[in-house]
Amino acid sequence: MTPDYASLPLVDPAGESGLVAVARKRYLLRLLVGRELNARYSGSFLGLLWSYFNPLTQLFIYWFVMGKVMGLGHRTEHFAIHVFVGLIGVHFFNETFNASTRSIVRNKAFVKKMALPLEMFPVSSVVVSLFNSAPAVLILSVVCLFAGWTPDWVGMASFLLAVAIMITVATGFGLIFSVANVLFRDIGQLVGILTNFVRFSVPMMYPFSKIAENFPNHIDTYLANPLANVILLMQRAFWVGTTSDPETVLHEDFPHHLMEHGLIALATGLVILVIGQVVFSQLVNKVPERV
């Protein structure tokens, strides 16, 4: 019993909601994230080591098949690194998109019986994916160092900007699709199809110069996609430093005003985030009865 009970305010028992409430309940968020991370490798003998094997084998496959078998490596220096950088970003986005879309439905038991801000679930999916991406970024850094990369300030800034864009875009989409998936279960299927496009909408399997060369009039359209900017910024952070002539590469394989484009992409991401929150708040009342 709270002392001084009468002085407490009468409040809505559903409590506050929204991303602000999630930020305030960090302890609960931490428990939910920890739960996901533990569940992922629990019971497996090698545990966390698996999260290193997966990106390493992918790096090898891309280096061998695309570089050696298909011979794509001749025109783009350190092609495997170029692909790997893209892969990390694309993989992060797709994993988050899939996981957050299913997050509320997966936590049915919780949603039906406990009062907590439901934004908690898509947000924890994003945080979990961030943790899952860390090993791949670590491997990338080591590989790049061996390939002659020296970290630079502009590169680091590019990387941080890329991460910020990615978080806003992924969280925004996560909010919209997690709640939509409760109301229309078809959304889960749709997300599977959408993620197929992501891989090819960013400069990963091809350098940006190919777009500039083949679609000179549509560069702005291409760069309107925040994810394309994310990958370009990540290429700037890691891949450029491994090439023999970074100056030329920067001129040929990147759009002019890369940072400005990145900031515009961040603004786009913030807009997506705001829209996501608005849509979520509109639909969330129907969730406990429909999930």
Add this chain to the structure above:
Amino acid sequence: MSSDTVAIKIDNVSKKFTLQYHRTLKQVAVAAAKGHKVRDTFLALDDVSFEVKQGEAIGLMGLNGSGKSTLLKLVQGVMRPDSGTVRTRGRIAGLIATGAGFHPQLSGRENIYLNAAVFGMSEAETRRKLDSIIDFADIGKHIDSEVGHYSSGMGARLGFAIAIHVDSDIFLADEVLAVGDKPFRQKCMAKIDEIRTSGRTLFYVSHSAASVARMCDRVIVLENGRMGFDGEPEAGIKYLHYDDGDDDPGNDESAMGADI
């Protein structure tokens, strides 16, 4: 034991549910072509208003489908009303249906932390009360195995153990008590008595006339989502015709409360 401070205030609350008869495109198209209804709504709660004072023990009764669970969920904050307002004062704890939102792949111990966090307990507070919670649940070494493998009784015990360890001002209880074995139910009843006498507000959903008569000092009866009765427990039980015969108040089994 009740004071003048309002603990729960329900104002003109309505809650509508949508029934969807057909889920797939094909089914919807066929139903529409035949002129059948594709969806329908029903009012689970229809313009319900009442106030609960601090320290009151309310028994919420009614037939199946009368809106008891929905009302409880609104008070707990799991659902929000479509119209009207629900306001509560202080921390709420309790159980809505057995096994209160456990994660099946986590151990009982991990679920304690998670569940307690949802009730607003900090890590330090949970750690301080952990032994006492595990003691009360009394499920032995199962506390470290996955909750998914628990029996329904074990889940209820753990859920109840967590709920009573929250320093709540309003306590919600429903069918939980029907699941446990007799010694555990007696332990729960003693605990609920303790909650009642400590001046906390009790909101109790039950079909058992005997346990409501014993524990509550006011009864609210819902009928098809509407307030049917609000007043003395004995009169409420009479109103529901739960007093004729087969529910023997002397019988210890029925005194523990059945599920809703």
